[in-house]
Amino acid sequence: MNIPFLDNWRKRHGGEDGTALASVVDSDPEGVAELLAECELLRARAGQNGLELDDSPASLEALDQLPPHWRDDPEELPWLGNDAGLYLGTVIVRTVPGAVWHIWPGGHPVVRLVSGREIQVVESGLDWAATGAPELSQVYAEAAEA
Numbered sequence: 001m002n003i004p005f006l007d008n009w010r011k012r013h014g015g016e017d018g019t020a021l022a023s024v025v026d027s028d029p030e031g032v033a034e035l036l037a038e039c040e041l042l043r044a045r046a047g048q049n050g051l052e053l054d055d056s057p058a059s060l061e062a063l064d065q066l067p068p069h070w071r072d073d074p075e076e077l078p079w080l081g082n083d084a085g086l087y088l089g090t091v092i093v094r095t096v097p098g099a100v101w102h103i104w105p106g107g108h109p110v111v112r113l114v115s116g117r118e119i120q121v122v123e124s125g126l127d128w129a130a131t132g133a134p135e136l137s138q139v140y141a142e143a144a145e146a
Helices: 004-013 019-027 029-036 040-048 057-065 077-095 121-131 136-145
Strands: 100-103 109-112
Touching: 019 029, 019 100, 029 077, 029 100, 040 057, 040 077, 057 077, 057 136, 077 100, 077 109, 077 121, 077 136, 109 121, 121 136
Parallel strands: none
Antiparallel strands: 100 109
C-alpha cells in the first residue's frame, strides 16, 4: 500500500516492511491513531462541501450523502478513497468499545474489533470512493454490532 506519510515515517524509523510501524502501535497506540486520523484530503473536500468531520458516526452518514465529484479526477480518487478508509477506521476506533488499529506485516492498517474480526477499512474507503458502495455508515454499523 502506498500511503505517503507512512512511507516517510518508515524511512525515518527504519521499517520498510511495516514491522517498525506495527511495533509502534503496541507502544504508542494513541500516536498512531492520531497519525492515521489526519485524512487531510478527505477533510479538505468535506470542508469544501460545508461538512466538518468530527470523528462521529453521523459524519460518516453525511459523507455518504456528498456528491462524488472526486470520481471525475482519476488521480485524486485513490487518495480520497484511502483517506475515507482511514477516516472510517478512525471513527470505529474512537467510538466502538475495544476497537483498535492493527498493522499487518507490510504496513497495512486494519481495525481489529474485540471479537478478533479485522475490518479492512482502506479497501472499504477505496470501494466507497470509486462506486459509493459499501456506504461508510453501513461498514460502521456492522462494526458497531460485532
